[in-house]
Amino acid sequence: MTEFEQAARQFEAMSEKERETLADNIAESLLFTDELVREAVLGHFGNASPELEKFLRKRFTF
16 A cells, blocks of 8 residues: 555545535645745645545645
8 A cells, every 4th residue: 555545545545525624724834935845735635536636736726
């Protein structure tokens, strides 16, 4: 098992509302971080779930 598989399975088990709430909470905590740090973090979330990364990136598109 890779280090991202457990996180991916947990995310996939969530309801759509839970996924959106998680993405909102993560995005809020990343809002004022440096862009390079934010990109690195988004990449890690993308390794666990491309869908989660998509949810997060949508929140940073203005």
